[in-house]
Structure formats: structure tokens, C-alpha cells
Amino acid sequence: MKKRYSFFSILLSFLMVFSMIPYCEQSASALSSADYVLNGNSGATIKLDGTEISTAVVSNESIASVETDGNTVTVSGKDDAVGIVTVTINGTESFEVPIGYTTFIFDDDSLTVYEGSSTKYEVFGLTTADDKEHAVKGTENSDGSVTYSNDSDIKLNVNIKEKGGSYVFSGTGSDMSLSVNKAAESNANIILAGLDLTSSFTAPITIKKESTANAVITALNGTVNTLTDSEFNNADTYGDTEDGGDGTNAEYAESAVIKGKSYSNVILNGKGTLNLNCNSKNALKVGEYGSLTVNNINLNVVSAKNGISSDNTMTINSGTINVTANGGDAIRSDPDAVNAEQGTAGTIVINGGDITVKASSDGIQSAQDITIIGG
Secondary structure (H helix, E strand, C coil), X not given: CCCCCCHHHHHHHHHCCCCCCCCCCCCCCCCCCEEEEECCCCEEEEEEXXXXXXXXXXXXXXXXXXXXXXXXXXXXXXXXXCEEEEEEECCCEEEEEEECCEEEEEEEXXXXXXXXXXXXXXXXXXXXXXXXXEECCCEECCCCCEEEECCCCCEEEEEECCCCEEEEEEEEECCCEEEECCCCCCCEEEEEEEEEEECCCCCCEEECCCCCCEEEEEECCCCEEEEECCHHHCHHHXXXXXXXXXXXXXXXXXXXXXXXXXXXEEEEECCCEEEEEECCCEEEEECXXXXXXXXXXXXXXXXXXXXXXXXXXXXXCCCEEEEEECCCCCEEECCCCCEHHHCECCEEEECCCEEEEEECCCCEEECCCEEECCC
């Protein structure tokens, strides 16, 4: 197939670093100046390291209130309130705090769920031994929350059902994953509030195929969020034998840290930070007939092969984006077959943003057009 490149595509490819760049896992800790911890789904505690707090102001007092004590701010949600408030400390530092949403807090091999406004979800277990959704039994706590745990074989997955809703994810999970159900009909809003999530055999976040709704992934201001996969998540090596893999991870290898399957519409936004550490193939991948949109977010990508990839369309409107692609293209939209009428356009539009790319192959690669308007 003959591919067309714009002047910008060619120029950017020549400007890339062609030598392999060593993999460097990014920090998953909270901001260097602050410790941000959710208190279930009813607020948060924010502690500034070595800084006395003189003022703390909340953006919407009908949703939450704040109290200060030395270098600590406690944010408390009002009864039955739902929303995200901005807390400004000492007039300079801002943090967004979710109130009233169903909230999932990871702690190593366990997951505690605080139920809130949206309840169209389920928690089940996955194992590479089969393709079944294994039932897991939770333990109810005195505050009404429920705690689930991994075992030696079954790893927890939080699945947002077809009706979608808004859900908050926080804490550190050693081997778990999130997903949006197949053929989702309503938007799924995945709110990241200091999440560090690793998965050993699948994508930390998967949007399943044939979803007509948007999957919106939002990193809250003042939080650092990190998603990491493993080499075993690479379908080329460990996937279905019919596709060239050895079959040992045929059911769950997604070859991406965030995977949007066919027809998925994935939107990344928020004023927080999202780090993607990819040890498989693509840090972020959207399949055919789908779309990828990036707004505002601070996105840091380190990938074993490709950085940000779409089999259809990609639009970058704003944000600070840093991509290191150790074995492939940094930003690409290059489907196997291009057919714009059928929804595999293979185009990239950059309307703005501060973008830095380092790649062993192309910096920006598109099967059809690359349109750069700003940034």
C-alpha cells in the first residue's frame, strides 16, 4: 500500500533519536511536595511536606468543607453530595478531590469498594488458565465498604457495565485491572485520584469492543497516576497460536497498557499526571473504527515498542505529552488497511499541546494525513 506523508511527518521522523533509549520506569508516588490520600469516598487528607498551611479554600462549599492543622488539610464531603471540588492551599497549590462517587481503593493485593452514586459495576477474578469471569467473595467492613482480595491464581478485575457511570480509582494495586464492558451504551468515566496499578498478564485498563459510548479517563489535578503492564501482556509472543503467539496468554494479552478495542472511543483528560509504563508493545492503543482524543493531561509514556497508537483517528488538542518509544514509533495511526468510509482512516490531528517524542523509529507516523494546526 502506498502511504502519503506530509512535510511535517518527514521532518519529525528525521528529528527523532534513532538509538534505543534505555527503559526507565517512572515514579508512581504522589507529588513530591504533597501526600494525597482519599478517605473512602467522602473526602481526602492532603499533607504538604514541611510547609505550614496558612489558608485552604474549597471551590464549592455545598459539596465539601476543609479543616487545617499544621501542614495538613482534611477535606470532608457533605452528606449525599456528589462532585469534584478544587482545594487551593496557600493560594498556590491546587488539588481536586472527588466526593460521593463509587470509589475503589487498591492496597497491594486487596481492593476496598466504597459504594456511591454510580453502581453499574462488578468485581470478579481472572486467570490465564481460562476465559471465565470467576466469582469472588468480598468481606463487608464496619463502615459499609467491601474488601476483595487476590489469591494465588485469581486476579481482581473491576468491570464497568454497559450503563457506565462515574467511578474513582486510587491507591496501589500489585496485580489487578479495570475494564469497560463489551458494547457499552453509556459513557464510562474513569476518574484517577492517585492510582498506581500494575497488571501481570493483561492491560491495566481495557475498553472492550463494540462500545458506542465514550470511555473518559480523567487524571485529577494534584495527583500522579501510573499504569504498568508486563512483557507477558504481548499477544505477538504469548497470544493465540493462530496469530503467532505460543498460546500461554491467549485470552488476556492485549499488547497495551490502555487498550481500546474496535469501535472504542477513548478520551484522556484532566489536569493531573498519567504515566504509562509499557513492557509489552503499545503504551496506549485504540483499535479500528475507534477514536483517541487527548485534552489537557500531563501524559508521560515509556514503551517497549510503540507509544501512542490508533488504528483509526487520533486528535491531540492540548496537554503536555512526553513519549519515549524504545522499539517503534512514538505517535502513530497506521491500521493494516485504510478505508475511511468503513472507519479506518489512519489520521492524526494536532491542534495544540506541548509534545516531546523520542523514538527508535518514526516520531509521528500516519497511514494518511498528519494535520498540525498548533502546539
